Amino acid sequence: MTRGEQGMERIAIIGASGEVGFRLVQRLCSRYQVVAIVRRSGKRDFEGLGQIDVRVVADIDHIPALTAALDGCDAVVNAGYIWFAQSINEAMERCATPPRHVIFTGSTGIFTRLPSESAERKRLAEAYIRQHLSCRWTIIRPTMIYGHKDDRNISRLVRAVDRLRIFPLIGNGESLIQPVFIHDLVKAYEMALLNERCYDRSYNVAGGRPYSNRDLIRCAANSLGKKTFFIPVPAPLVGFAVRLLGSLRLSPISSEQVLRFQENKDIDLHPFIDEFKYVPRDFEHGIGELVHDMRRHGLLR
Numbered sequence: 001m002t003r004g005e006q007g008m009e010r011i012a013i014i015g016a017s018g019e020v021g022f023r024l025v026q027r028l029c030s031r032y033q034v035v036a037i038v039r040r041s042g043k044r045d046f047e048g049l050g051q052i053d054v055r056v057v058a059d060i061d062h063i064p065a066l067t068a069a070l071d072g073c074d075a076v077v078n079a080g081y082i083w084f085a086q087s088i089n090e091a092m093e094r095c096a097t098p099p100r101h102v103i104f105t106g107s108t109g110i111f112t113r114l115p116s117e118s119a120e121r122k123r124l125a126e127a128y129i130r131q132h133l134s135c136r137w138t139i140i141r142p143t144m145i146y147g148h149k150d151d152r153n154i155s156r157l158v159r160a161v162d163r164l165r166i167f168p169l170i171g172n173g174e175s176l177i178q179p180v181f182i183h184d185l186v187k188a189y190e191m192a193l194l195n196e197r198c199y200d201r202s203y204n205v206a207g208g209r210p211y212s213n214r215d216l217i218r219c220a221a222n223s224l225g226k227k228t229f230f231i232p233v234p235a236p237l238v239g240f241a242v243r244l245l246g247s248l249r250l251s252p253i254s255s256e257q258v259l260r261f262q263e264n265k266d267i268d269l270h271p272f273i274d275e276f277k278y279v280p281r282d283f284e285h286g287i288g289e290l291v292h293d294m295r296r297h298g299l300l301r
């Protein structure tokens with residue numbers, strides 16, 4: 001396999017059917033030859049985007065198929081999970097013309113002080129990348145990602161705020177959160193791609209400023225043109241109810257999520273701004289776009 005034709009560099013995107021991955025395909029396809037790696041075809045419509053080379057790799061651990069998909073690419077963006085790192089590395093080592101740079105998607109969730117299997121798995125994957133990766137790498141660690149109707153995070157909150165006039169709050173709601181708008185995040189990948197300044201470095205990416213959970217919900221309510229009243233519920237009581245409902249498989253949230261809600265999740269954005277020279281939008285601006293998107297799809301009352 002040769003490198004990209006027409007002088008365009010060839011970029012493989014792993015997890016191209018995912019929320020981040022698909023937006024990366026949309027963003028990069030005018031500038032690069034994009035190889036969209038998916039585990040099954042049909043979930044996304046790539047056709048309207050031009051000449052996207054869609055490759056099906058049924059599982060990332062299937063090294064021969066992954067090798068064939070990555071061979072000849074100049075760079076790889078892993079928009080799937082960071083613990084794919086070892087399989088990606090093994091596949092690259094088998095390529096006749098291996099990629100020069102890989103961007104991995106990590107998570108600021110690794111900074112939690114709570115016991116978390118998922119955070120530990122991500123920390124181990126980062127350690128693997130730092131010690132073993134056979135080419136230059138960059139890790140982009142987003143905070144909570146939002147900004148489209150399927151974001152599974154803030155869009156759920158918006159739906160709840162839309163339905164409820166009185167909103168239950170775990171604890172006092174003062175712990176901090178700093179979600180990042182998906183298009184601001186995707187821009188960072190584009191800037192880091194094949195950029196020597198970003199080689200062998202990790203970046204935390206968040207929204208422009210942190211908000212307390214209470215203020216964040218208030219912003220969502222303002223965007224919906226609603227006034228929301230809070231009922232603070234003591235965290236131990238919520239924990240007890242979640243454990244009880246969890247044992248009956250009826251709880252919509254986990255005990256870990258209850259504890260995470262009370263943990264500050266703000267990050268220092270200065271290293272990111274110094275390198276990337278832009279400030280991701282703050283929640284007050286991003287939420288308006290999300291509400292607009294959800295209204296357009298008839299998801300709000």
Ligand SMILES: NC(=O)c1ccc[n+]([C@@H]2O[C@H](COP(=O)([O-])OP(=O)(O)OC[C@H]3O[C@@H](n4cnc5c(N)ncnc54)[C@H](OP(=O)(O)O)[C@@H]3O)[C@@H](O)[C@H]2O)c1
Pocket residue numbers: 014015016017018019020021038039040043057058059060061079080081082105106107108141142143144145146153
């Ligand atoms: N969403 C957040 O708030 C958030 C916050 C911090 C970090 N992150 C990280 O950001 C990354 C992307 O997030 P996202 O919201 O875009 O997630 P997503 O929509 O669930 O996308 C994940 C992608 O990985 C693919 N995938 C999963 N398991 C696979 C396997 N075994 N083999 C091959 N492909 C596999 C999925 O394929 P299918 O489409 O076929 O399922 C999908 O394309 C993830 O690494 C996540 O940990 C997310």
